Amino acid sequence: MKGILLAGTLLLLAVAPAVAADKPNFIWIMADDLGYGDLGCYGQKVIATPHLDRMAREGLRFTHFYAGATVCAPSRSVLMTGQHHGHTRVRGNAGPGNPVAQALRPEDTTVARMLQQAGYRTSLVGKWGLGDIGAAASGLPRKQGFDEFFGYLNQQHAHNHFTDFLWRNEERVTLPNKVTPVGEHGGGYATEAVQFADDLFADAALKFVADHKSRPFFLYWCMVIPHANNERTRDLKNGAHVPDFGPYADKDWPDPDKGQAAMISRLDGYVGRMLAALREQGLAENTLVIFTSDNGPHNESNHSLVRFKPSGPLTGIKRSLTDGGIRVPLIAWWPGKIAAGGESDHVGYFGDWMATAAELAGTKTPAGCDSISFVPTLFGQPTAQAKHEFLYWEFHEGGFKQAALYQGRWKGIRSGGPDVPIVLYDQQTDIAEKTDVAAQHPEIVARIKDYLATARSSSPDWEPKWPAANKANR
Numbered sequence: 001m002k003g004i005l006l007a008g009t010l011l012l013l014a015v016a017p018a019v020a021a022d023k024p025n026f027i028w029i030m031a032d033d034l035g036y037g038d039l040g041c042y043g044q045k046v047i048a049t050p051h052l053d054r055m056a057r058e059g060l061r062f063t064h065f066y067a068g069a070t071v072c073a074p075s076r077s078v079l080m081t082g083q084h085h086g087h088t089r090v091r092g093n094a095g096p097g098n099p100v101a102q103a104l105r106p107e108d109t110t111v112a113r114m115l116q117q118a119g120y121r122t123s124l125v126g127k128w129g130l131g132d133i134g135a136a137a138s139g140l141p142r143k144q145g146f147d148e149f150f151g152y153l154n155q156q157h158a159h160n161h162f163t164d165f166l167w168r169n170e171e172r173v174t175l176p177n178k179v180t181p182v183g184e185h186g187g188g189y190a191t192e193a194v195q196f197a198d199d200l201f202a203d204a205a206l207k208f209v210a211d212h213k214s215r216p217f218f219l220y221w222c223m224v225i226p227h228a229n230n231e232r233t234r235d236l237k238n239g240a241h242v243p244d245f246g247p248y249a250d251k252d253w254p255d256p257d258k259g260q261a262a263m264i265s266r267l268d269g270y271v272g273r274m275l276a277a278l279r280e281q282g283l284a285e286n287t288l289v290i291f292t293s294d295n296g297p298h299n300e301s302n303h304s305l306v307r308f309k310p311s312g313p314l315t316g317i318k319r320s321l322t323d324g325g326i327r328v329p330l331i332a333w334w335p336g337k338i339a340a341g342g343e344s345d346h347v348g349y350f351g352d353w354m355a356t357a358a359e360l361a362g363t364k365t366p367a368g369c370d371s372i373s374f375v376p377t378l379f380g381q382p383t384a385q386a387k388h389e390f391l392y393w394e395f396h397e398g399g400f401k402q403a404a405l406y407q408g409r410w411k412g413i414r415s416g417g418p419d420v421p422i423v424l425y426d427q428q429t430d431i432a433e434k435t436d437v438a439a440q441h442p443e444i445v446a447r448i449k450d451y452l453a454t455a456r457s458s459s460p461d462w463e464p465k466w467p468a469a470n471k472a473n474r
Contacts, residue, residue, distance in 0.1 A: 023119065023216040023361050024334075025287040027209070027274065028079075028353065030220075031267055032072070032127060032158075032227040034329070035297030037312025038264055042329050046308055047261045048247060051272030052291060052331065059289075059333035060342040060378060064408070067295045068350035070318060070325035070395055072155055073102050073129045075294045075350060076222075080110040080130065080144070082354025082369035084392045086456030090130055092396035093155065094461070096185055101461035103131045103139030109366040111354050113145030115218045118363040123208045126151045126201045126222030127158045133170065142169055150204045152197070152224065157186030159229045161241050162193040166200070182231040189232035189241065196243045198225050202270040206277055213283055216361070223270070226263035228300035239301035242266065256303040275333065285336040288360065288378075290353075296325040315432045321393055321403035321413050322425075322433045332378055339380050346377045347408035349391050392455045399467030402452050410441070412448035417466045422448055 036042055039049045041056035068078025069085050077083075077090035081104075085091060094102035104110065112122045124146045131139020132153045141149035150168050152158035162177040163186065178192035205221045228239030240259025245251075247265065248258040271291060278284040296318045297310035311317060316324030332338055355371035356378075358364060365371055376384040391405040401415040411425040411433060422445050424438040438445050 024337075025209075025216055025283060026115070026120075026218045026357060026360075027205075027287060027289045028218075028220050029271060029274070029289065029291045030079075030126075030222050031291075031293045032222070032224050033295065033298040033318055034226060034264065034267075034293035035310030035312065035317070036314055036324070036327050036329055038226075038293075038297060038308070038310045039268075039329055041331070043312050044308070044310075047264045049264065049268040051268045051275065055271065055275060055289075055291065055333050056331050058335065058340045059331055060338050060344055062330040062332070062344050062346065062348070064345045064347045065292070065328060065330040066326050066347075066349035066391060066393075066405075067293065067328045069393060070295050070321060071397070072127075072294055076129055077104070079350040079353055080104070080112065081108055082111065082351050082365065082371040084349070084351050084370040084455075085394050086392050087368075087370060088351075089459075091394065091459060091462035096154075096156070096183070098461070099132055099134065099136040099154075100138075102129070103136035104144050105138050106143070108144070110145045111357055112141075112218060112220065114354070114363060114366060115357060115361055116145045116147065118361045119216060120361065121212045121215055121217045122146045122148075122220075123212075123217070124149045124151065124220045124222070125205045125208065126198075126220075127155070127224050128153050128222070129155050129158070140170065146220070148208075151201060151222070152186075154185055156183055158224050159187050159227065159231055159239075160189055161197050161224060161229060162190035162195065163188075163197060164190075166197065180235075182235075187231050189229055189235065193241065193243070198223050198266070198270070199243070202273060205270075206273060209274070209277060209283065210281065213281055218357070221274075222294075223267055225267050226260055226298075226301075228298055230300050233300055233302050237302050240303060253307070254303075256301045257307055260301055260303040260308065285334075287334065288337070289333045290330065291333075292330040293328045295328065296320065313431050315434065319395065319397065321395060321401055321415075323411070323427070323431070326393055326403075334378070338378055342380065344377050344382070346374060346382065346385060347388065347391070347405070348372070348374050348377075349388075390451050390455070392451075394456065394464075396462060396465070400464040402455070404448050404451055404455065406444065406448050406451070410444050410448065412445065412452070414452060415467075418464075421445075422452075424448070 040053045069075040077088040164179040176194045177190045179188045181188040233239030245258040246262045311324035314324035316322035355373040359373045393403045395401045403413045412422045425433040
């Protein structure tokens with residue numbers, strides 16, 4: 001009997017590494033409110049991002065990739081569910097007035113759940129935004145496919161980079177920062193700033209990788225920088241609160257500008273640490289790392305958009321449905337699998353992560369997704385890459401708006417009411433979306449109009465409230 005048990009144990013030990021090697025590790029790193037033009041490899045001239053620039057040189061840089069939405073919560077919902085903005089559960093930033101509307105439900109299937117069921121160890125580090133303690137508990141990370149969680153549950157709390165507490169799973173972890181509270185949901189700003197949350201998140205992300213290198217893992221690492229501390233901006237006129245100004249300390253700039261630049265260079269350093277750790281631990285050749293941002297850049301720290309040009313050649317910022325609000329940097333890095341120095345104009349979006357991860361993990365994409373794997377693009381096979389006919393976004397703040405991208409070229413935007421004419425941009429000749437060409441292409445407008453009429457499913461939490469309708473009901 002002992003001999004049989006020993007033989008069985010040896011067989012398991014022999015098989016386990018092969019199984020682990022069969023399934024690649026995944027690390028999805030997401031900045032918060034980082035613009036398309038905020039990185040050197042995307043044209044930034046003022047802020048230094050050497051590690052991400054190196055990541056792009058060693059990997060694949062996407063030039064036409066989209067976030068799930070133009071603001072935080074719905075963008076993350078699209079990423080997690082693999083459903084576009086008109087189908088996903090959370091379609092806007094509901095805020096404390098309606099927390100249930102900003103929570104995933106038991107019937108939702110996240111990419112984390114899919115990978116967990118495929119044998120992956122799953123971890124969320126950083127900002128969540130799709131569930132909270134209390135009424136929104138259905139969306140708590142560990143109820144949505146994550147084995148472990150460390151970070152912020154709700155967005156207002158995440159505004160404060162020097163918070164006095166974080167969550168580890170469902171337990172509060174006290175930090176030594178002294179905070180002036182604003183509101184009832186953890187927001188505020190530190191008067192004694194000791195521990196910077198994103199420093200803790202970087203350490204936690206690195207520890208997770210080191211602790212789980214013997215089995216397949218999915219790390220969803222959601223930095224909070226360079227998001228502003230909106231409450232600090234209102235009270236102190238500077239929402240870019242960082243431990244130090246780093247290489248920008250001696251610049252002849254206002255403090256918000258120094259802080260904004262320091263945040264971006266700091267996140268660049270975190271990514272450098274992670275890639276170095278993967279190399280040192282022999283994990284680089286079996287780990288796909290993706291870096292991106294949840295939406296376009298903000299203007300909420302009281303810093304200068306003119307100085308940094310965070311949208312690059314695009315028009316608009318966060319909360320815009322022009323590309324400045326939704327087109328994001330995306331870099332894919334996987335030594336030995338993804339060819340170095342590549343650039344792709346493949347048109348994809350956050351919802352495609354579901355099918356991509358499923359294909360690489362050898363499992364099935366859940367039913368009801370709006371997801372196309374971009375594995376062929378990762379592996380340098382563009383002719384094998386399927387494409388979306390349409391991509392879709394909507395926006396609920398200040399009156400409902402809709403946008404669709406048709407054939408990867410034609411952007412249609414409707415705002416003001418369901419019968420207001422669609423504005424049309426030809427991205428092939430007008431990347432800045434400055435010229436409305438609807439009159440020249442009525443057949444394209446008609447195609448987009450028909451699509452917008454049926455693109456979204458009904459949601460009692462997110463019914464369209466057009467500005468004209470709001471005005472009529474006053």
